[in-house]
Amino acid sequence: MYDIVIIGGGPCGIASVIEAKHAGLAKILLLEKGENHSQTIRKFYKDGKRVDKEYKGLDSTTKGSVEFFDGTKESTLNYFDKLLDEGEFEAIFNVEVESVKKNGDYFEITTSKSGFKAKNVVVAIGRMGKPNKPDYKIPPSIMNLVNFNLNNCGNGEKIIVVGGGNSAAEYACELGKCNDVTLCYRKEKFTRLNDINEAAVYESEKNGSLKLLLGTDISELSNADGKVCVNFTDGKSEVYDRAIYAIGGSTPVDFLAKCGIEMNGEDPIIDEHFQTTTKGLFVGGDIASKKGGSIVVALNNAHTIIDYIVKNK
Template identity: 70%
Template structure:
């Protein structure tokens, strides 16, 4: 049959790359990687600053790889180069700029519909990351401020007064990185940081102690307005501060609409319901990586998810 694949993988992040590499190593001939962006690893490219450390051991999560794809401590650049090599050496068929619209069951096959065509598959593995759809605040963001509202470091310039919103590692890294040549405030609604790794916590504390970074903790933002092209931020303590730019680093959300289009059942937290092999209620349709994780995910755990699924598919064949 035309366009019939043993395995189609949706999403070109660590889970997706490991999935197609594992599948080829396991002996599958017809394997396809689909990615909506123009290259693999969009989250790393967009949300990791240049030179960012990428550690194998992360926040107590599993750190030993179980499949044929290994991982090592490195930087943003070395990690991207490593994944480039995996795809090149594995002779992987990949289609970029191919956002998947839906996956539908048709007898024993799965029909994957994309902007680049329709593909038939015996097995489909979904590895769409949450950071591909960053969370936005509940209050309205004025459209006139779109040029100075960020979800990453794109278009940030030296000499700006910037507020970074969030209490996670990305927020901390953005704030510390920008504080070298900007007036930066890091705002977190809680009074203490509870989600930072030791390296980022130390960097934030050092920058604050040295006067390079202002911390505004235990205070929430109630809204923002346009003040002559600048961001007027209103806080829950009644204060109002004007900034040149605001950066939101408040996590990402599960692509609920897409999962529901695929017929995947979700739990009360909008997480896909999967069995011990990461198979959904739709036979042959699997979910791994970030969106399948209950307690946070790392690159290593995403690689291991890929190995688990491919190993199961091989053994049940």
């Protein structure tokens, strides 16, 4: 029987482990479906990405025992490596939690491989397990040329990046260094970019490494001789080697339902301690944040959750 099982090894899960250890909880288990912690950072941050402590104007003051600093993708992963290596707890990777069920005064956690029991459970699985997809169909024959991160990109390609947030801007500026890149956003103006990314986008446009297609929406994709033909709502079309969508992620509602978490639409119903309507079952990090979260917000959620668990033991 664990004092606490933490599902998801991203910033919220890692901070939950560290806070739980500091608070004196003895039996702690972290379950992560990837082969290592922080899958969102590994898969969706481009190499060398600047990681901002103050992100999207969200709270940037850490409240618990886990500090955070401006850095890069690599320094952030190194920092989380060290935090995990220093703590004494159990962690199992490559294990996907399938459901959580309350049974009397404890929880049964079922994974793809086995099962565990715990007095408290923190669900911190983020939103990027399911990146948002466009609502038009992507033809299966060009699926390999339509990506949601930078993993498969080469050099010298003609690429369209779709989205108007910081991820889209960073992907486009990075790819623009060695590809022919167009950044396509359906609105006339960027409204969600931080100052640095906004400046980088316009600088890249000025120096010719990025084309901007603002106020333009896409109606569908089709296959043009094995390439991606993008058909725009204004009737125009253009052929690209690759399309990259950076349009965020969505709440894993099916998984939360399997955990018996009551929802209000896409949002889990939680109180100020991030406790769901089931006592002892908590939700933290991106899935607890209506507008999309940040690393510091995830760390702070962990602090609030563990503080509450320890004070109400």
